[in-house]
Amino acid sequence: MNLLPRLIAVSGPPGAGKTTLAHALADALGWPAVCRDEIKERMVGADPAEDLNLKTLDVFFGTLADHLRSGTSLVAEAAFQDRLWRPGLEPLLGLADIRVVRCVVDPELARDRIAHRAAIESARSAHDDAAFLRRIAEGQRPIDSWVPIALDVPTLTVDTTREWEPSLARIVEFATR
DSSP states (O other), rough: OOOOOOEEEEEOOSSSSSHHHHHHHHHHHHHEEEHHHHHHHHHHTSSSTOHHHHHHHHHHHHHHHHHHTTTOOOEESSSOHHHHHHHHGGGGTTTTTEEEEEEEOHHHHHHHHHHHHEEEEEEEGGTHHHHHHHHTTTTTTTTOOOOOOOOOOOOEEEESSSOBSSSHHHHHHHOOO
């Protein structure tokens, strides 16, 4: 019996703790983690004439597909907002058993996390966190308006406001059962 590799897509709005959870989950599973923002941060300055967001999407989904075609299960982390990300995930349905871990968080805490990381992580300049925080200050609600992926795959919601709820052990169980 030839089983498909597993792809765990860790998703959620900005500031939801996706990257932290994705790395912890990948470490617990012994699988690679592919994080969209980490790819983008390392591509800054590669070719200023290119749209970095589009280039990053191509590299991200290409990397996922390469791992899956090789039979490697992995954890992928990105905002995975439905309109932008479902078109990249749908072609992977034939390559992998996909599961979604959807992070949710209190919007005020997310804003605080975004402001904190923008202040201490120089690589965050690739994401224009300042503009995002300005939108929040102007009364827009970009964290609340995030739209989750609409794929018919197993999905687990994880509240990252305090501790992970459910626990990492339960998330690992969801990823492997």
